[in-house]
Amino acid sequence: MNGRKEFAAILFAAITILALAIVPTGATAQIAPPTVSKTVNPTDIVLLTEETTITLTIQGTGSEWTTSVPIDVVFALDSSGSMGWNDPSGLRKTAAKSFVDKLNSTTDQAGVVSWDNNIDFTQTLTNNFSLVKSKIDAVDSSGGTDLNVGLNAAISLLDTGKQANSSWVIIFLSNGQGTYSHSTAVVAANKGYTVYTIGLAISPGSTAESNLKDIANTTGGKYYSSPNATNLDAVFNDIYKEVVTSTIPHYVDVLEVTQSYIIDESSFNVAPDNVSTDQVTGETTIVWNNIGLLSGDGDPDLSADEIVTLSFKAKSSKSGMNLDVDVYGKAKVNYKDSNDADGGSVLIPQAKIDVKSARWLKQDAIAELEAINTTSKQAQHDINKAIKLIKESLNPALWVDDSRLDPKHGHKVFDREKHAVKELLKIVEERGKHADAAIVDEVKTVIDKITKADELLALIAITDAKNAEIVDPKFEKKVEQEIAKAEEELAKAYQALGADNPDKAIDHFKLAWKHAQLAIKFAQGLC
Template sequence: MNINSKRLLIIVTVVMITMTVFAVSVSAQNLVEKPGVTKTTSPTEINTRGSGVNEETTVKITVTGAGEEWATPIPIDVMLIVDRSGSMRRTKLADAKTAAKTFVDLLNSSEDRSGLVSFASRASLDQGLTFNQSDVKSAIDSLSAYGMTAIGDGIHLATTELLNNGRSNATLVEILLSDGFSNQGSNPLTRANEAANESITIYTIGLGAYVDPRMPQIANITGGKYYYTPNSSQLEEVYKEIYRELQHNTIPHYVDVVEVTQRYIVDEGSFNVAPDNVSTDPVTGETTIIWNDVGSIKDDDPDLSPDERVNLTFTVKSGQNGQNLPVDVAEKAKVYYKDSEGGDGGSVDIPQAYINVNCPPVADADGHYSVPEGTLITFNASGSYDLDGDTLQYRWDFDDDGLWDTAWSHNQTASHTWCDDHTGRVKVEVSDGVLTDNDTALVTINNTAPTVDAGYNQTVNENDMVCFSGSFTDPGCDTWTYEWDFGDGSPVETGTCTPGTPITATHIYTHPDIYTATLVVTDDDGGVGSDDVKIRVRPTMGLKYVDVDSEGRIVYMLSRFGEVYYTTRENDNWRRYGIGPWQPPIGEYVGVSSQGINCVYILREDGTVYYTLRSNDNWRQYGTGTQQPSAGNYVDLTSDGIRKVYILRDDGTVYYTLRSNDNWRQYGSGAPPPGRYVGIAGESDEINYYAYILRDDGTVYYTNRTNENWTQYGTVAPPGDYVDIVSDNITRVYILRDDGTVYYTSGIDENWTQYGTGFPQPPGPGVFGYQALSSEWVEQMVERVVYILNEEAEVYYTSKIDEGWCRYGTGPQQPPT
C-alpha cells in the first residue's frame, strides 16, 4: 500500500469513528430530588460485647422518597445561547438554527417562555424572554457567523436576562451551543458558577472536533447535562433530548443504600431486609452493608416516590466503650440514586447515629489473705477499676456461699473475723450501676496456740498448801483442756478451761527444794501453750535468811522470822540486832533496810514495817497512821536516809510513809507493767527520790514522784530469775540473779554489765540460790561495795567490776542456821 493509500485509510477511519460518536451525558442531578434519609439507634445506652447484659442496639435507616412525576409540563424560562463565531459558517450555523427553532416549537406557548443570546467576539441579547415563539425564531434566523468566541460573555448575558425577567415559579434554564474554544471575553467557569449560585441550570452542547474542554464542567457546575455531537446534522436530536430532560420526573430511582460501620461495631445481624452484600475490610475492620434498589422491595418498582418509605433495621454490638460513639464511618455511608432512565442522580450521606457504650468494671479481691484466728482481716478491692471512669460500689461474700455478707457500698474495703481456723475463698462483686464483675481470693485462717500464764513464782514452807492460779488467752473459739504438772512426780491434774477464767489448783510439797510447776493448755485444733512457775519450798525447821542491807560497812542480815544479825568487818562476828524485850510479832519477814548508822527497818510480807534504833533496843511498828497499805503480798523495802520508808507489793505497787505514826501513801502513778516484782531500791538527789523496782525477769522500772508514771530503766537484762535490786545513790543500779550473778547499769537506755567478774567467784547457788543484794558507796575507800547473800547465810562482797568476791563476816560467831 502506498503512502497516499495509508493517508486515505486513516482519514476514512477517523471519519467513521467520528460519525459514530453521539451525545455524552454528564449529569442529571438537577432533575432528581434527593431522597430523605434518617438514622436512629435504640437503645442508645448499651454495654460492651461480652458483658452479657444489654449488649445490642438496633440501627434503623429510613429512606423516604421524593420528587414527582409531572402530568403536565411546569413553566420553563429558557435562554438559548448560540455560537455565531466564524467557525460556525455555512452548514453548522444552518443546522444550529433549525435545531434551535425545533426546540422553540416544542415549548408550551402558554406556559413556557424563551429568549436568544448569541456570541462571537461579543455577546448580544437578540431576543428577551417572551411567550411569542415567532419572535424568537425570527431572531434565530437573523444570525450570521463571523468573529471570535466569547462563551463566558454569552453565559453572563443569558443569566442577566433570567435574573431580571425570569419568573419565580419557572425553571430557569440556559442551553449553550458552541463548536470552539472560548478565546474572548470572560471566563466561562466563572460565569457558570454565578449561574449556579442563582439556581440556573445550563445544558451544554459541544459541536465538532475542537470543543472547549470546559463545556462538561459548565454543565456539572450548574447541575445540567453535557451533550456532544461530531457534526451539526445531529443537533436537532440533541435539542429534542434536552426538551425531554426538562420534562423528566424528579422521583429518585434505583436507590442503593450503602452502610459502612466503624471498626468497633461488630456482630451486625438480625436484618429485617436481607442485604445484598456484607463484607468486612480485613485492614480497617470497617463493615460495608449494601441494599440494592430498595424502592422495589415492596412493589417491584424501582422508583421511590414521596409516599414510599423503606425501613432497614439491623442489630449491632460494640467492642469499644465510650460516650457518643459514632456508628458510621463518616462520608462512606451513603444512599445512591438514579434518574428514571438509569442515569446517575447523585448521593445522600446517611446521617450519623451515636451510642453510649458502657464497659463492665473489673473486680480485684486482692489476697491471698492469711492471718491467725481471731484476727480482724481487712479485705481490699482497691485494685478494681472501670475503664469508663464510673463510680464503683462493692459488696462482699466472706465465705463464697452465695449469700452477700455486706450491702452495696462505695467503700473499697470490708472487714471480717474468723474465730476458728478456716480455709476458703472470699468474693467481691463490683458494680458500676449497670454492670457487675466479681473476683475471689484465698483466705487461710491459721490456728493460734493458747498463750499461757502460770502465775507468779512462790516461796513456801514444806507441807504448806500452795495455791496455783494460772490463766490463758486464745483469740479462737475453740474448746480447751489444761494440765497442771507440779514438778515433783505427783499425778498431773487435768480439766477443761476457758479464756479469762483462772485455772486453779492446790498442792502440798513435802520436801524442801525448788520445783518447776508447768501449766499446759491445749485447744481442740492441737495448738499447745505452756508456762512455768518456780516454787521454792523452804524447810520448816531452822533459820532461813532472806535479805541483806549495808550502811557504813555494817551489813545487816534478816531471817524470815524477823531476826536481824549484823557484822562490821570481813573477819568479824555476827551479832543479834534489836534484842530488847519487845520483839517483832511472829510472821514471814521479807526485807531489811538500814538508815544512818543505827536505824534498821524490817518488812513482814503482809506489809507491816517494824524498826529499832540500837542493837539492844525494842522493835516498834513504823507508819501506824489510819491509812495503811492495801492488802497483798509484800516482798521488799528500802529507806532514803531521812526516815522515809518505801515498801513494794509483788504486783509492783509502792507505798511510803514519813514517820512512825504517819499514813501510807502510794508512790508512782498506778502500777507498772504486769509481772511479779521482787525488789525495790532508791536514791535521792537534792529534789527528787528515785524509786527502782525489779521484776523477776530482770526488767527494772523507776519513778521520781508520787504522781509520775513508771519508766523502764536500762535495756533488757540477760535471761534468768532475778531476786533483788539496789542502787548506790549515784544513778548506778545493781540487780541480782538467783545464781549469784550481779549486773549493773547507769542509764535509761544503757546495757547491763556484769559486776565482779574477777577471781574468786562466789560459791554455786545451791538449792535455793542467792537471796538478796546490797551496795554502798564508801567515800573514804573511793569504791562501790556490793554484797550478796546466799541460802547458807553467807555474805560475799566485791568492790570493782573486774574484782573477785570475798566472804564478809567470817568470825567464829556466825548467825544460827
C-alpha cells in the first residue's frame, strides 16, 4: 500500500469511528426542580451559648407523565394471516388507537406501518390523528411474517418525517417467527430510534420471542409479552408511560453547607447520611441522600404532593448582625430523573441571623432598664444605679473587642456587673415592699442578660486559652492547669445560677476569666 492509500484508509477508519460515536438520542424532558425554602428560629441568638433551629423545606414538583417533549411514534403492526385467530377482534388496533388519543396534536406525530412478509401500506408521520386511526383500522390479517420488512419501513418513516427535538419511537407488534437480522435493529439504534416490541401469543423462550427481545434490547426499548389480545390495552398503556417522560425529580439529595462560624450542628430531626467539616475552610457539609424515601410512600421520587422537612440546631462563634448561615452557592439540592440521570440542582436559599456579643447584651440590658416604668422611687433609684454601673462596665478602655476584655483591666467589668445585679436584686427580693410587682419579671430578664454576658466573656477567654500557641514547652503544664481552674470556676458559676445566686455566679465567671488570662500569658511566655 502506498503512502497516499494508507493515509486514505486511516482517514476513512477515523471518520467511521467518529460517525459511530455520534449517535442522536432525540429530546429529553426537563425535570421540574423541587422548591426549597429555609428558615431560622429564633433569628437572634447569643454568641456561643444559644441555639437557633435551621429548617429546610423541600417540596416536590412536576407531573407523573408529561408529553412536554414532542413524540414521533410509528405503529408497526403485524398484519400476517395468523392475526386472524390470535387477534380476531382487532384489539391490537383498538389499543394502538387508544395510544394515539393520548398524543398532543400540537407537538406530536404518529405514523403507521402495516406489514407481514411485505408492506401492505404505510402512513407517514402526521399530526392528523383521525387519519392515523383510520389507517390503523385498515390493518388486515393476511400474509407471512418478515420482521426486517416491517422494521425497515418504520425506520424509513422516522428518517423522512421525524422532528429534530422529538423522542423517536417505534412500537413493533408481532405474533410469529419470521425473517429477522440483528443488523436491522443496529440501524435503528444508531439513528437514536427506540423500539418497544410486543410479542402476541408467542411462546416464552422461542426464537420469535428472542428476536423481539433483541430488537428492544439493541435499541434501548423494552419487550412486552402479551399472552393474548386482551392484554394489549394494558401493554400499550405501559409503553405510553415508558415513552413519555416523568418531570418529577427523583433521587433528591440535600447538601447543606454552613459557614465556618456556624457550630455545634446537632439535634437533627432526620439523621443525615454524612456530616463533615473542612479542615481548611471550617465549613460544615451536611448530606441527606434520596430524601424522597422520607415522604412516606417509599418511592425515590418527590412529587408535587410530597414535602420533606429537615431541621437541626446550631450555634454561632461569630457575633454580628445579618450574618449568613449558609455558604451560598455550595448549599444545594441535587436531583435526577427516573432513570438515575442527572436532572439538575437548586441552590438552597440564604437565611440570616443576628448574633449578640457580650457588649451587645449589656447595651440591651441598659435599654430594657431605661424602658421600665415604675411608680416606686426606691425601685427607680435602684434601676438608675444599675444603669450607671453597666455603663461604666462598657468603658472602651476595658474592652479589646465586643466579646473580649483588656487582660489587665477587664476584671473591672465583672465588678461593675456584680454591683449592678445586686442593685437589681433589691427590687426582686423586696417585692411587695416598694417595687411594683409588674416590673419584677422585667428586672429578672435584665439580670439574666447581664449574667449571660459575663458567662460569654468567660467562655471566650477559655476558648482563646485553649487555642493559644504555646511558645515555650516548659509552660505547657501551667497552661493546662490554668485552663482546668478556669473550667472549675465556670462549673461553680453554673451551680450558683442554678441556686438563683447571679451575683455569686458573676464572681465565678470573673475567676474563670482570670485563670484563662493567666493560661494565655503562660502560653505566650509572659509569666
